[in-house]
Amino acid sequence: xxxxxxxEIENLTKTRExxxxxxxxxxxxxxNDIYDFSDNPTLDAKSVYELFYKLNYQARKLRGSxxxxxxx
Numbered sequence: 701x702x703x704x705x706x707x708e709i710e711n712l713t714k715t716r717e718x719x720x721x722x723x724x725x726x727x728x729x730x731x732n733d734i735y736d737f738s739d740n741p742t743l744d745a746k747s748v749y750e751l752f753y754k755l756n757y758q759a760r761k762l763r764g765s766x767x768x769x770x771x772x
Contacts, residue, residue, distance in 0.1 A: 702769040705762070712758040719751045 723735060726743055730736040766772065 702765065705765045705769050708758065708762040708765045712755075712762050715751075715755045715758045719755050722747065722751050 727735045727737065727741050728739065
């Protein structure tokens with residue numbers, strides 16, 4: 701596997717963890733460890749967008765690296 705692809709997978713994983721850390725800090729979970737939206741939690745839209753944008757950016761970078769590495 702290309703070192704670049706490995707690096708981008710690690711970056712994607714880190715960014716995904718940041719996104720879930722944000723959700724964990726702002727949304728309660730039910731007894732099955734599933735996010736419970738029944739209280740209609742209000743999230744800061746800008747923060748959600750910033751985290752999603754980072755996650756999406758890393759996914760797009762990884763996609764490009766995979767295309768290049770595997771001649772897709």
